[in-house]
Structures are given as structure tokens and as C-alpha cells.
Amino acid sequence: MAPVLQPQPSSSSRHPRVARLVAVGDELLSGDTVNTNATDLAVRCRELGLTLDRVVTVRDRIPEISAAVRDAASADVCFVCGGLGPTSDDLTAEALALAAGDTLVRDEAALARLEAKFAAMGYEMPDINRKQADFPSSATIVPNPIGSAEGFCVTVDGTPVYSMPGVPRELRRMFDDEIGPALAKRFELDAAPRRIYRAIGRGESSIAKLIEPIVAQARKTPGLESLFVHYRASTPQVLVVLEAPPSASVDVPAALASLDEAVLGAMSPALYGIGEATMAQRVVTALERANLRICTAESCTAGGLGATLTDVPGSSAVFDGGIIAYSNDVKMALLGVSEADLEAHGAVSAPVAKAMAEGARKATGSDLCVGITGIAGPGGGSPEKPVGTVHIDVFDGEVHLHKKLQLRGNRGTVRHCSQQWALKLVWDRLCARGLASPRCE
């Protein structure tokens, strides 16, 4: 079967508005910092209906920042993040003054606000922070209610260029409060409807083989002629994202939803959910609806599953806690795993995973427990139990749901996959009891 030809680029009834981001910072190019700001802004652009078609990361060098911004200004809007701090390597304001043909000017009102912020925290403002009150002469200042670096907007070749601080929470706040709403109004934006299908337990190729005929068929449906399919493989998970341009005459979200039956049929039982909610969010929501509480008994993931579950705000309604049983002594002392099982089967075995789940459930009094024991590597493997061998057991007082995994990858990958599979097994058990379904968020 030949790959289905994709419509390129997707056509829309309305001119799509294109955004570009210039991310500034040596720390992004030395590998000291992961560029999560690009991700945060990408999500916001998509939700707003802006097409982010390029991100350029440059160093803290005035000519490089300035050139990248001038180049990006052929889009409808340009964002710049980073380089607004007080230190000598913070050069974005100067670079944007150059790009906009401005000079840098001290804003006395901004300086007063800056001094007031330090005073409110009980500090005297260091002199070096004064430069944070310097802006390109034509700039409009964007307030920063939670940090010292105010943002600003200048115009380059007729395109608005918004400069935001690199501190992630300050950037998000500034975009959500000020910049996003201003752009939505200015460009009358419409987000492209999309539908996400989420699976754990089937590979990308195998899923694509099942999905491509469904997509080809769907393109004969009014409103879905330009249906675009993306595959996002992030071990152990594969997401299938179907996206179509908004339409004035067709209810595109409904047209996308009409594909659910076919996709569910093709991707079950790996498919666990439809929509934006993550596995952890779905598990927490389903447990809360069912009025059930959960706990964890972790060895190789060592708290990572508890941390993942409690990333979800409000998870205290369903999560009691758990036991991190990294050593065999703790497995015995706190989870009641028997020395006999440890000796006969080893710490990484089905009986030990089962005993861990039972032990933690008893200790905490939770309704469900999930036990995980495995070899994350790089050491600890053997020919019989190589690195990546993991046993997971979900116990709800009635049924043990067990899975043995043979994972590939490094320590981080093995631990991450173990956590995701543990959640998938909890989800499967809830589905089997009629307490959840892929259609639930």
C-alpha cells in the first residue's frame, strides 16, 4: 500500500495567520536548558488558531537576534522569548531596537514599577536591574505582574513583534493575559478543529496501516476533503491526530467525531482515549467518578508513578499515597513481600509485583493498588532478566491484572514506559468494570 498523499499545505476558507517564534538564549544552544517555551507557545498558537510554522533558536548575540527577527517578520506575527533579564548576556531589547530601527530608551515609569516590585519583596533593587527599564523607543510595554522583566511590542516591516521574558511562568502569564487576547481580536482567529486518538500497546507503523484507509475514505466526506493526519509516537504511546481546516458551511468537529467508530474498531484494545486528556488525567477523573481511591507500590519507578498521578490538580480526591520499595528490605518490611518469594522468583517477578500491590493496598486501605518492579538499568540485568524486564500488577481486591513488559531503551525510557503502562493497566481494569471508556475524558 502506498502512503496516502497528504494535502500540502492545508487549504482553508480563510487566510490562515502565520506566527513565528525566535527563542533567544545560549543556554538553549549549549543544551543546559530545554526549550519548553517553544512548546508552551506552540500549544497557545494552536488553541488560538494561529499557524506556528517555524521556531528559530539563536544565541545571545545582538546581530543574530536582530537578523532572525527581521527574517521572521515576513509572518503575520512574531514572538521573541528570552534575553530580558538584568545580566550582561541579556541583549534582546537592544537587538529588537536594532531590528525596528529604534534606539534604546530608559522608561522612567517602568523603572519606578521595577523599584516598587523589589521594595514589595523587601529587597533593594540591584543597580544591574535598571537596564530592565530600557526599551526600544517605539515599543509598547506589556505588563509582567509576576516578574521583573516587562515585555514589549515593536513593529518590524509592518509585523507586530512581541518580546516576552524567558521565565516560563512569566511568559505563559503574559501571553494568556495580554498577547493572546489582543491577537485573537486583531486577526479574528479560528482554530483548526482536531481530534486525537490515544493508544498504548501498538506500534506506529501498525496503527498507520489501519488508519490510512479510514483517512482516505474520510476525505470523500464534506468538510474533511483536506483532512490531515499526524502520528505522534512517544514510547510507549502513539497518538493519531486528525485535523481539518475550519469551514463556514460544515460542522467540522462533528464530521471528525463521525470517524470515531472506525478508528475505535481499528485501534482497540490499544486505544484508551479520544481527546486531549492524558492517561493520568483520565485515570484520576474515572476514579473520582467511581468514588474509588488508589495507591502505589513502586520499585524501579521509585515514586515516578505517584508523581505522575499527582501532576493532575485535584488528584488528592483519589490518591492516598504509596510505598517506594526500592530495596528488598523495604519490600519485606513495609509491603509484606515474603523472603521466600524474593528468593524463589527474584525481586523482578510476577509474584513479587502481586505481593507489592496487595501489601500497599492493605497498608493504605485504598480500593486499588498498582505494583511495579523492574530492571531500569544500566546495571542489574541478566540473560534471563535483561534490562527492561518489568512486572506490573493492578489489584482491586477482586482481580489481579498482571503484565510483564520487555522494554527497550535507557533507564529513563524504561521508567517512563513502566509508569505509562501501569496507568494503562489501571485504566483497562476500570474499563473492564464498566467504570471508564475511551470516550470518557
Next chain:
Amino acid sequence: MAPVLQPQPSSSSRHPRVARLVAVGDELLSGDTVNTNATDLAVRCRELGLTLDRVVTVRDRIPEISAAVRDAASADVCFVCGGLGPTSDDLTAEALALAAGDTLVRDEAALARLEAKFAAMGYEMPDINRKQADFPSSATIVPNPIGSAEGFCVTVDGTPVYSMPGVPRELRRMFDDEIGPALAKRFELDAAPRRIYRAIGRGESSIAKLIEPIVAQARKTPGLESLFVHYRASTPQVLVVLEAPPSASVDVPAALASLDEAVLGAMSPALYGIGEATMAQRVVTALERANLRICTAESCTAGGLGATLTDVPGSSAVFDGGIIAYSNDVKMALLGVSEADLEAHGAVSAPVAKAMAEGARKATGSDLCVGITGIAGPGGGSPEKPVGTVHIDVFDGEVHLHKKLQLRGNRGTVRHCSQQWALKLVWDRLCARGLASPRCE
């Protein structure tokens, strides 16, 4: 004090070799995937002595990929990652054929290797994977021992362009085994020496104010004339990175190390370490050297501290496990926190943090324990104890080291900062006992 003028760009005795990365994938521009490949490659470039001066992220569109690569090819070497998979949105090989003026050609030997890989896993190869054996006609193939997508190298405008798969572990492996060594040989690379000073407990501005005079003075030292300082603030941590070009006549690493005394004096007691090792790595190493074992008692971080400690390979030598006491019931049942303390002081209080540390230490028999209880938000705050209130207690059987934090930021930030501060307190206790120092890795 005016900010110290930075040398721009840094001069070197030898022509620095410049690398650029083109990262391909709609998932990077929709915000569904964080671009960790850029970070992984950035670290590798720095360690190799290549100057990565730009990363450009583009969509899965042939003209956009091709244009970005042609543009990046003015560097000495160009990397491309992503878009080598089997699905219809994987278009990098076609785009690079266009950029190199090639056509796409099926490589029968590559097809045979691909089929053999599937056979070895016990699967029949889906037809759609056949396209992974298509390469630009002038390409040199780069092997992928752990995945289906082989990489390749083509020449664009005389510059080598290396295309790697987007799966992070496959990309890392391909770079480490093949591409990095080939480039080191071809360009006779020298990494710029750098020295990192790591602090928790002091702000970026305040640190910069102390560091800038030291840097200004250091630039009078032979070998450090072009000393460059970077500040990396990642709450609650601030890193100061001093970097200088390699020199044929001066021992630059030694010259950098000669600044330690001055920097230590300026940044203590926030400064916890000199060098590349993270807080967690240092704690694990120091505990192992001291033959001490640790456990955790976590409420608001809910396993995150255990997971962070055990991210360090070999941490099983020092980490016993811990108790995630998210609910008050678990705090009482498993940690022996008294109902009286919970009622009198609340779950987020110094006495409860102290009781948690004592309780987990007793339950596991570890030498040290760290207890964390706090309000991560968004709910649960009150005027007396707003979101971000966290109590941490480190107990080693003799001394309780306690810290109350009043953190700002969202749920993720509060949890992350709590973990980092918990490690810092353990470190401080080890330093106080003479078992660790900022000079230890």
C-alpha cells in the same frame, strides 16, 4: 554598576566550527512534543567543540524542510532530525533529495536490512515501511542498530548534512556511534573549556552583581581575555557558566579553576557545587562515599523526590525507598504522625514535616530521611498558608534541619522547587558533617 561588556563573538585561536540543526515535525510546532532532540544534540555539539549557533524547527512540508536546510548549509555542518518514519507525514528524505539536487532511490540492501529487523522481532514488515529504504541518490547511509529508520548524509552547497531519526534514543545512539566521531576527526575539534558554579537560595541579579567584578578582573588574566559568562536561572537554581576559548599557550581549564576561591566566597552558602554534576548526582555520590542510606517521606511532591534521586544510575546503593503520604490517613498510619499535631498545626507545618522524617526513617531503617509537606496548588491555600507554603525536614538521627519555603509559581513549579530544596538541605547537612563540599562531584 553598568553591565560588563561581553566579548562578542568570542574569538578563538582556531576557526570555530559552526553547526546548525533543522528539527522537523508538526508535533514540535503544535506543542504536542517538546524538542528534547535539540537539547541532546546541543550538549553533544558543545562536548565535541562544535558551536551550535542556530536551531530551526519546521513543519513536515517538503518545501519548508528543503529551504531550511539550504539556508542552514552556510554552516560547517548541518543536522536534520525527524521525518524518517514510515507514515505519510514523514517527508525528510524527499525534502533532502530536493535540497541536494538528488532524486529519491530505493536502496535494495537497506530494504533487506529493514525486513530482517522486523523478522528478528517476529513481525512481518508492513508495506508502508518500505519507504524507509528510500534515500537521496547521493546519500551515504548511517546505520541505526536500534530502530527501523536509518540515517544518511548528503552534501548541500559543499556542507555535510546529516539526517537522523526523531526517536530520541535512536538519534543519540547514531550521533554517539557514528556522526560525532566522524566530525571530530574531520574538523580536529577542540571543546571550549567551561566551569559551572551551581547555587540554590540566591537570585540571578544578586549573584550577577557579585560575579561581574570577578569576571572583569579575570579578563586581565592570560587565557581568559575573552572570558564569557552565562547565567542560567531555572527556579530555584542559578548556574553561572564561565567559558573561554581553547588556547595553544595557556592551560585554560586551570585558569578557570583559579577563579574558584573568589566565586565560592561570593556565592556561599547558596553555592552547592562546582562542575557538571547535578544536585541529585552529588547527593547520591556523597552518600555512597559516606556509606549512608537515605529514604523519603513525601506529601506534596508525591514521589517526585524519590524519582529524582533514582534518576541517578546506581542510586540503589544509597536509596532504600520511602513513603508517599498524600492523605492524612497515610501520614498517621505509615509515618506515625499524630492526630494531635495534624489538628494543632495542620498537615503543612514544621512539626508534621519533622514527624514525617522521623517516621519514615524508623520504618525503613535508613540513616537519613527527608520529609516534605506543602501546598502545591492550585487549590488548598489559605491566607495563613497560601499556595507555595512548604515545610522540609532532614533528619539523620541527631539533628533536624528544617526549612520553610514560600514558593511562587504553579503546581509544577512548587513541586519541582520543593524537591530541589529538599536535596539542597540534605547536601547542607552532609556538608555540615564534613561528608561533602562544593568541590566534590
